[in-house]
Amino acid sequence: xxxxxxxxxxxxxxxxxxxxxxxxxxxxxxxxxxxxxxxxxxxxxxxxxxxxxxxxxxxxxxxxxxxxxxxxxxxxxxxxxxxxxxxxxxxxxxxxxxxxxxxxxxxxxxxxxxxxxxxxxxxxxxxxxxxxxxxxxxxxxxxxxxxxxxxxxxxxxxxxxxxxxxxxxxxxxxxxxxxxxxxxxxxxxxxxxxxxxxxxxxxxxxxxxxxxxxxxxxxxxxxxxxxxxxxxxxxxxxxxxxxxxxxxxxxxxxxxxxxxxxxxxxxxxxxxxxxxxxxxxxxxxxxxxxxxxxxxxxxxxxxxxxxxxxxxxxxxxxxxxxxxxxxxxxxxxxxxxxxxxxxxxxxxxxxxxxxxxxxxxxxxxxxxxxxxxxxxxxxxxxxxxxxx
Amino acid sequence: xxxxxxxxxxxxxxxxxxxxxxxxxxxxxxxxxxxxxxxxxxxxxxxxxxxxxxxxxxxxxxxxxxxxxxxxxxxxxxxxxxxxxxxxxxxxxxxxxxxxxxxxxxxxxxxxxxxxxxxxxxxxxxxxxxxxxxxxxxxxxxxxxxxxxxxxxxxxxxxxxxxxxxxxxxxxxxxxxxxxxxxxxxxxxxxxxxxxxxxxxxxxxxxxxxxxxxxxxxxxxxxxxxxxxxxxxxxxxxxxxxxxxxxxxxxxxxxxxxxxxxxxxxxxxxxxxxxxxxxxxxxxxxxxxxxxxxxxxxxxxxxxxxxxxxxxxxxxxxxxxxxxxxxxxxxxxxxxxxxxxxxxxxxxxxxxxxxxxxxxxxxxxxxxxxxxxxxxxxxxxxxxxxxx
Numbered sequence: 001x002x003x004x005x006x007x008x009x010x011x012x013x014x015x016x017x018x019x020x021x022x023x024x025x026x027x028x029x030x031x032x033x034x035x036x037x038x039x040x041x042x043x044x045x046x047x048x049x050x051x052x053x054x055x056x057x058x059x060x061x062x063x064x065x066x067x068x069x070x071x072x073x074x075x076x077x078x079x080x081x082x083x084x085x086x087x088x089x090x091x092x093x094x095x096x097x098x099x100x101x102x103x104x105x106x107x108x109x110x111x112x113x114x115x116x117x118x119x120x121x122x123x124x125x126x127x128x129x130x131x132x133x134x135x136x137x138x139x140x141x142x143x144x145x146x147x148x149x150x151x152x153x154x155x156x157x158x159x160x161x162x163x164x165x166x167x168x169x170x171x172x173x174x175x176x177x178x179x180x181x182x183x184x185x186x187x188x189x190x191x192x193x194x195x196x197x198x199x200x201x202x203x204x205x206x207x208x209x210x211x212x213x214x215x216x217x218x219x220x221x222x223x224x225x226x227x228x229x230x231x232x233x234x235x236x237x238x239x240x241x242x243x244x245x246x247x248x249x250x251x252x253x254x255x256x257x258x259x260x261x262x263x264x265x266x267x268x269x270x271x272x273x274x275x276x277x278x279x280x281x282x283x284x285x286x287x288x289x290x291x292x293x294x295x296x297x298x299x300x301x302x303x304x305x306x307x308x309x310x311x312x313x314x315x316x317x318x319x320x321x322x323x324x325x326x327x328x329x330x331x332x333x334x335x336x337x338x339x340x341x342x343x344x345x346x347x348x349x350x351x352x353x354x355x356x357x358x359x360x361x362x363x364x365x366x367x368x369x370x371x372x373x374x375x376x377x378x379x380x381x382x383x384x385x386x387x388x
Numbered sequence: 389x390x391x392x393x394x395x396x397x398x399x400x401x402x403x404x405x406x407x408x409x410x411x412x413x414x415x416x417x418x419x420x421x422x423x424x425x426x427x428x429x430x431x432x433x434x435x436x437x438x439x440x441x442x443x444x445x446x447x448x449x450x451x452x453x454x455x456x457x458x459x460x461x462x463x464x465x466x467x468x469x470x471x472x473x474x475x476x477x478x479x480x481x482x483x484x485x486x487x488x489x490x491x492x493x494x495x496x497x498x499x500x501x502x503x504x505x506x507x508x509x510x511x512x513x514x515x516x517x518x519x520x521x522x523x524x525x526x527x528x529x530x531x532x533x534x535x536x537x538x539x540x541x542x543x544x545x546x547x548x549x550x551x552x553x554x555x556x557x558x559x560x561x562x563x564x565x566x567x568x569x570x571x572x573x574x575x576x577x578x579x580x581x582x583x584x585x586x587x588x589x590x591x592x593x594x595x596x597x598x599x600x601x602x603x604x605x606x607x608x609x610x611x612x613x614x615x616x617x618x619x620x621x622x623x624x625x626x627x628x629x630x631x632x633x634x635x636x637x638x639x640x641x642x643x644x645x646x647x648x649x650x651x652x653x654x655x656x657x658x659x660x661x662x663x664x665x666x667x668x669x670x671x672x673x674x675x676x677x678x679x680x681x682x683x684x685x686x687x688x689x690x691x692x693x694x695x696x697x698x699x700x701x702x703x704x705x706x707x708x709x710x711x712x713x714x715x716x717x718x719x720x721x722x723x724x725x726x727x728x729x730x731x732x733x734x735x736x737x738x739x740x741x742x743x744x745x746x747x748x749x750x751x752x753x754x755x756x757x758x759x760x761x762x763x764x765x766x767x768x769x770x771x772x773x774x775x776x
Contacts, residue, residue, distance in 0.1 A: 021521065046629070055443035059524070061516035062471035065765040066634045076629035076650070077766070078477045081467045083450035089466045093481055100488035128449035133409065136447070241434070241464035246454045262464075377453040378465070 002222035003235035003387065004098040007105075008037025009345035014213035014333030015182040018116040022051070022058055023070040025214035026111040029338070030071035033107065033216035033345075038230065044218075045103035047077035048094040050087030050110030051337035053125040057113050073107065081337075083129035084286065086110055087215065088340030088371030088380030094219050095239045095382070104224040109216030110337035122210045126336070129374040131247040143207060143287070145248055145375045147199035150289040152254035154201070157304035161201045164288040165192035166311040168205045168330055171285065174317060175327025177356035182211050182333030206288040211333035215342035234348045238271025238383030240264060246377045257376035260297035264370070264381045268299075271383035275299035278321065279364035280350055282343035284372040284379075285328040291315075294370050295323065298381065317357040322364075325350055325357050340371035344382060351386050390610035391623035391775065392486040395493075396425025397733035402601035402721030403570040406504040410439070410446055411458040413602035414499040417726070418459035421495065421604035421733075426618065432606075433491035435465035436482040438475025438498030439725035441513040445501050461495065469725075471517035472674065474498055475603065476728030476759025476768030482607050483627045483770075492612040497604030498730075500723035510598045514724070517762040519635040531595060531675070533636055533763045535587035538677040540642035542589070545692035549589045552676040553580035554699040556593045556718055559673060562705060563715025565744035570599050570721030594676040599721035603730035622736045626659025626771030628652060634765045645764035648685035652758070652769045656687075659771035663687035666709065667752035668738055670731035672760040672767075673716040679703075682758050683711065686769065705745040710752075713738055713745050728759035728768065735772050 010032025012025050026049075034041055049064045060066070064077035080090040087110030094106045114122045127136045130145065153159060169189055175181035187205060195204040225232045242262030245251050268274055278300060285291035295306035300321060309315045315323035326332045326346035329339060347367040349355055367384040398420025400413050414437075422429055437452045448454070452465035468477040475498030482494045502510045515524045518533065541547060557577055563569035575593060583592040613620045630650030633639050656662055666688060673679035683694035688709060697703045703711035714720045714734035717727060735755040737743055755772040 047631075052449060053443070055441070055449075055516055058520060059516055060520045061440060061443075061469060062518075062634070062762050062765065064470060065631045065762075066519065068631055069633050069638070074631065074633075076631045076647075077470075078481070078629070079469045081449060081469055082452060082465075093466070093484075096481075096485050096488050096490055099490075100484050102484055102487075125443075128443055128447055130450075131454065132446060132448045241466070243435075243453045243456055243462065243464045245457050245462075246450070250457070259464075373453075374450050377450065 003237045004095050004219045004221060005225040005232035006234045006236065006344065006348045007039055007218040007220045007225060007230050007232040008033045009348050010036055010216045011180045011342060011345055012214045013180050014211050014335055016115045017212040020212065022054060022063065022111045022113045023066055025113065025212060026067045026109060027070040029109055029214035029216040030107055033218050037218035039105055039218055041073060043105045044073050044075055044107050045105055046075050047073060048080065048090040048106055048108045049077060050080050050090040050340060052081060052083055052086050052112060053336060056125040057117050082378040083373030084336050085340055085371040085373035085378045085380050086337040091340055091344055091382055092239050092241055092380050095236050098219060098221050104221045106219045107216060108219055109214065109341050111214035112335035112337040113212050114210050114335060115212050119210060134247050143199040143202055146287040146289055147202045148248060149254045149293065150201050153289060153292065156255045157307065159307035161193060162189060163307045163311050164206055165189045167288040167291050168192045170310045170316050171324050171328040171330040174325050175331035178327050178332060181327040181331055182209055183331045202287055208286050208329040208334040211335040213333060213335035213338050215338040215345055217341050217344050233386050233388040234351045234384055235387040236382055237385045238267035240266030240270060240381045242379045244377045248375055257293050257297040259376050259379040260294060260370060260372060263379040264298045267381040267383050273366055273383060277366045278368045279366050280322045280325065280361060281368040282324055282326060282347050283370040285324060285330050286334060298368065298370055317360040322361055325355060340380065343369040343371060347384050351384060391625045392483050392607045392609060393613045393620035394622045394624065394732065394736045395427055395606040395608045395613060395618050395620040396421045397736050398424055398604045399568045399730060399733055400602045401568050402599050402723055404503045405600040408600065410442060410451065410499045410501045411454055413501065413600060414455045414497060415458040417497055417602035417604040418495060421606050425606035427493055427606055429461060431493045432461050432463055432495050433493055434463050435461060436478040436494055436496045437465060437467050438478040438728060439467055440469060440471055440474050440500060441724060444513040445505050470766040471761030472724050473728060473759040473761035473766045473768050474725040479728060479732055479770055480627050480629055480768050483624050486607060486609050492609045494607045495604060496607055496729055497602065498725035498728060499602035500725040501600050502598050502723060503600050507598060522635050531587040531590055534675040534677055535590045536636060537642045537681065538589050541677060541680065544643045545695065547695035549581060550577060551695045551699050552594055553577045555676040555679050556580045558698045558704050559712050559716040559718040562713050563719035566715050566720060569715040569719055570597055571719045590675055596674050596717040596722040599723040601721060601723035601726050603726040603733055605729050605732050621774050621776040622739045622772055623775040624770055625773045626655035628654030628658060628769045630767045632765045636763055645681050645685040647764050647767040648682060648758060648760060651767040652686045655769040655771050661754055661771060665754045666756045667754050668710045668713060668749060669756040670712055670714060670735050671758040673712060673718050674722060686756065686758055705748040710749055713743060731757040731759060732770060739772060739774050
């Protein structure tokens with residue numbers, strides 16, 4: 001099988017842009033990706049678009065054709081929604097279509113407008129990623145759900161708020177040179193521990209911010225890349241998806257995310273690599289504890305070992321396995337529907353050696369992107385490799 | 389290429405079920421489809437699910453894993469949203485995955501809960517299928533948009549409200565023996581013409597009702613069908629999708645729907661058939677005039693010729709090209725996210741000879757399903773054929 005290539009990527013700066021519409025944000029990212037790829041826009045076969053809360057934030061469904069039009073494309077367009085894994089799902093379907101020979105050039109991306117409806121509005125909109133009948137109406141919030149997962153983890157494996165704080169500190173440090181990141185701000189372990197508590201044991205600095213932004217990538221078939229002599233050395237060599245029961249109370253464990261494990265196993269198998277081959281990863285750290293659960297569920301660390309990875313420096317740019325070099329959701333920001341493709345965009349740049357951390361990271365050849373929805377009732381994993 | 393088979397289908401009765409949640413509705417349809425298919429539920433690889441307005445009607449996004457759980461499946465699940473073409477988009481992606489060998493058995497379906505939020509709530513939710521900034525805020529409604537399209541058609545080709553009325557009468561007649569239909573009620577041309585005007589020239593009986601309901605189909609690879617000796621004579625032999633500018637004012641014509649034409653051309657080409665080969669069709673008749681636009685855009689009638697097809701009896705069960713034998717959206721009902729797969733379910737039964745109209749229809753071998761989103765900014769077309 002020949003693997004689809006990432007021909008180009010585009011991002012808006014993540015942050016607070018309440019005055020910019022979703023279509024304005026996505027147009028910037030989409031045109032940026034097309035420009036970066038250097039492909040003829042007329043060659044684009046379709047748009048695969050991820051968005052999560054447009055109905056509530058912009059009173060706008062049916063966004064995919066609107067976004068195609070915003071980028072100036074007259075192509076079929078479909079929106080994928082899997083909560084925070086929406087554009088991860090879009091990447092997966094695009095990879096399937098390219099492999100099947102159904103298309104040669106696909107624009108894949110996502111956008112989310114969140115800050116225009118305020119913190120209360122965004123918090124309400126985010127809650128629809130959980131089970132409304134049995135979780136949200138009972139008073140659960142997302143910080144509350146991840147706090148339960150953190151408590152379960154501490155109970156089963158040990159660990160402390162300070163261990164988690166090191167994850168926040170690391171991801172903020174990674175974001176410092178990232179001009180697309182929302183929070184380019186150095187923080188200390190003390191800052192994290194002294195921040196207001198949101199849902200014990202998670203404080204304000206354990207959570208990602210609320211973010212407006214968009215992301216896009218041009219994925220092309222290997223044949224197209226060759227035919228057009230594109231400089232596209234990074235391929236998506238593995239794709240996987242997993243699902244889980246929606247509500248936490250229906251699951252066997254709170255301290256594991258089997259959907260991510262299923263997605264990772266499928267993606268590793270697909271790519272013919274294993275967790276030991278991964279040089280660099282972008283994982284879904286909507287809360288600090290989510291990074292721990294991801295590292296272990298993806299097989300990058302044994303159960304109980306992920307909690308100290310940041311504290312020990314392993315997952316820093318200067319460590320053995322740099323995780324979230326972009327700053328992650330935590331510091332880069334988390335415009336929900338844009339996050340999955342933003343991870344692919346960030347990884348692509350790292351694998352091409354285009355990162356401020358290049359001196360530390362060296363020649364990374366295998367990257368992994370992990371995008372999760374809700375309390376990981378949905379997960380997608382993609383393996384990216386330098387193939388040329 | 390071997391074509392995916394429709395191994396089984398399931399529907400809830402379409403109608404007013406304000407007390408039933410989306411998951412309740414979808415569980416019924418999904419389990420019905422699995423039962424009809426006779427496949428081992430453990431063999432299902434993934435759920436492809438269409439839903440449009442769950443965020444507004446049920447305060448519930450991220451519905452796909454919830455629906456997988458409702459059917460008792462522990463599989464990856466993704467939601468597709470393309471307004472009223474949401475589950476048509478799900479079918480298309482499922483077909484791609486089966487053809488690519490990424491899966492052997494897929495549950496595809498959709499659900500919509502609408503009547504629980506009342507007519508005003510549903511009308512507001514439906515409006516997010518149009519351009520909120522430039523159409524809805526300016527006062528446009530969907531009946532208003534289709535009224536503009538009807539007026540443009542009358543201006544360009546002629547035709548009358550009475551011609552349109554015959555479409556409503558035909559589709560109500562078709563629905564009479566359909567136990568899943570919302571409106572099993574005979575109507576006359578006079579009833580249609582005398583009904584309250586909604587948006588001139590479209591009256592109440594020119595519009596589909598507001599509907600709760602769910603649909604599902606089990607699609608399997610040809611290899612799987614053979615290996616398990618399934619009685620699945622109907623295959624999806626062609627798939628196509630088209631897109632258009634979202635807002636009517638950005639389009640060149642109101643009396644054509646190029647997205648449907650693009651989708652049909654792709655699907656015909658894919659299946660190796662032409663419009664003349666189509667024996668029976670389910671088209672997206674959200675308003676009577678939409679059936680006319682569909683017939684012409686799909687190449688089943690020349691421009692200007694579709695308006696009298698129902699009046700002349702051509703598209704009745706007893707005519708040359710039976711259209712909307714299920715009753716169509718007009719009489720069967722239109723639970724938005726469920727409609728695309730419901731069309732496939734209805735066609736499959738017709739092609740298997742399992743329709744009350746079998747004596748009239750005879751041995752139909754090629755069927756066409758046309759699902760449209762908004763004012764046809766999205767369209768999917770599938771060709772179904774009896775292959776065994």
